[in-house]
Amino acid sequence: MSVKIIKSVLVFNENQKIAPRFLLTYVLIWLFWHNQLFTTFFTSDGDFLARANAALASVADNQYILVFFFTCLFFGVRIGYHFLKEKADDLMEEGKSTETEVGSDQGIAKSADIQRLMTMISELKVKLANSKEKEEKVIKEKNTTISKLLSLQAELDDMKADNTLLEKANARLKAQLVDARTVGINSL
Structure with missing residues (x-):
């Protein structure tokens, strides 16, 4: 059963729209986690180099593993949310019968519309062939x-x-x- 769930999650993830890239998300979370880098840069005095050195010194511990964990958690929550939403939508659609579904007669109407369009296309093809023949006849007469x-x-x-x-x-x-x-x- 767990293999089926993993496969369905992987298939679902492959069919999703393009999401933010992992590396970009990691960098954004790292910058948010180490916000003292920016606050120290803007609050310290001195020229650009002095501010940059003060900002780098304020980040005492780069917590790469913790940021990696948050990035993985972000992607896991995103995949889980969309997966559960898709499964819920499938269950809702599965529960409806075709007779009680709102607009079930629209399928028949669409079929009739398609049939009517196909008839119109056939008639237009015949008219086009006739007009081409008439045009050729007029060109010969001219x-x-x-x-x-x-x-x-x-x-x-x-x-x-x-x-x-x-x-x-x-x-x-x-x-x-x-x-x-x-x-x-x-x-x-």
Whole structure:
């Protein structure tokens, strides 16, 4: 039985959020335990070095083992508290039946909501596929229209060029006709 408890405590401790590190906790407890270090530093007179020497001299016995014990006690109490809290929460949840639990119908509602969401996603996928097909069709039609427009523009440019040539030829013929008339009038 004690092995089961130790294993469950270890598993629990591994699953906990990051806690303060042991060394940091040890240093903080040491500083709190040896508070005369700070009080002597601030109450003594002299320059910085004299104050620091007085503060170090005030700590007659560094009680490393006692501070280590308090650090271990702190971590033990923390683990014990969270372990007992988790076990109590598990027992409370275990004692409730699913029918009497508040909001038990919400599980069914959530299931229906999920089903509805899945249906909506399926419909959206179909709509997306249809819109992609329509978009591809519109792009093809646009490309066809642009190519027809370009070919018509090319034909129009050719016709304008032909028209310009015909106008020039017509102007030359008119000039020749006018010249022929003036020569015929002059010869009479």
